[in-house]
Amino acid sequence: MTSEYRRDVFQAIADPTRRKIIDLISQQPMNLKTIAEYFDISRPAISQQIKILIECGLVEVKRVGRETYCTIQPGELKKIADWAGQYAGLWEDRIDSFEKYVNKLHTKKNKKYGKFK
Amino acid sequence: MTSEYRRDVFQAIADPTRRKIIDLISQQPMNLKTIAEYFDISRPAISQQIKILIECGLVEVKRVGRETYCTIQPGELKKIADWAGQYAGLWEDRIDSFEKYVNKLHTKKNKKYGKFK
DNA sequence: ATAATTGGTAAGCGTATGCTTATATAAATA
DNA sequence: TATTTATATAAGCATACGCTTACCAATTAT
Numbered sequence: 001m002t003s004e005y006r007r008d009v010f011q012a013i014a015d016p017t018r019r020k021i022i023d024l025i026s027q028q029p030m031n032l033k034t035i036a037e038y039f040d041i042s043r044p045a046i047s048q049q050i051k052i053l054i055e056c057g058l059v060e061v062k063r064v065g066r067e068t069y070c071t072i073q074p075g076e077l078k079k080i081a082d083w084a085g086q087y088a089g090l091w092e093d094r095i096d097s098f099e100k101y102v103n104k105l106h107t108k109k110n111k112k113y114g115k116f117k
Numbered sequence: 118m119t120s121e122y123r124r125d126v127f128q129a130i131a132d133p134t135r136r137k138i139i140d141l142i143s144q145q146p147m148n149l150k151t152i153a154e155y156f157d158i159s160r161p162a163i164s165q166q167i168k169i170l171i172e173c174g175l176v177e178v179k180r181v182g183r184e185t186y187c188t189i190q191p192g193e194l195k196k197i198a199d200w201a202g203q204y205a206g207l208w209e210d211r212i213d214s215f216e217k218y219v220n221k222l223h224t225k226k227n228k229k230y231g232k233f234k
Numbered sequence: 235a236t237a238a239t240t241g242g243t244a245a246g247c248g249t250a251t252g253c254t255t256a257t258a259t260a261a262a263t264a
Numbered sequence: 265t266a267t268t269t270a271t272a273t274a275a276g277c278a279t280a281c282g283c284t285t286a287c288c289a290a291t292t293a294t
Contacts, residue, residue, distance in 0.1 A: 014131035026204055045253055066261040066270045074208035077201045084198035087143055091191035162283055183240045183291040
């Protein structure tokens, strides 16, 4: 784990606590204490979770006096939306049978090379 | 873990191997052996990963003879895209200045306690 | 019929994860 | 100045994770 280490953002959002933190600070920046009030776990636990969110670039932190304000960095969230969104074609017209699936793939191919048909 | 147990889909996509499996079978249904050829890990390992993908509804399986064909179930992927996509507003007009936020807070506070000032 | 192929499951193992409590530090408050 | 507050970090611990090998069942090929 060097200094340029960047944690996998998909691994980061796997934890429901971290997703809730993201949700909270996406509405407005929040210091750690305020965030912790939304959970039943200790503040060190929250601190550790935030550290993970920082390491993968989902959260940025600014120290103001003794408080640490957390703000969201939406860029990494966009990467996730893009990854899942690349399969949008699959849920447009839903495939519920193996045969249909094969058919659809075939159609796609035809579309792609349609001008050569 | 009862029969109606459903694994967290965010946890499921946290593993890079599982994401690669998703990527492979999103292009076309594939049996386990074929999938395994894309990896350096054992077939039982792949089998276990696929089981997890089934448990969270990302993959459906069809037994044909002795082969097990895996097809993607895009519905759960849409949930992920929706979750990440709900923050789209944040990356459109980005709030990158903490000062802006403090300003906003200050305004709020003044509103709240303004009459006692 | 026998052997090979495909894949599922169990046991075991090293490592990662997510929490706790204890301790330390810096900043605000009385 | 002494105390409280906000936070970070370390150590420890139980559990989850992801892989391996060993084994079994079912299907296909020889």
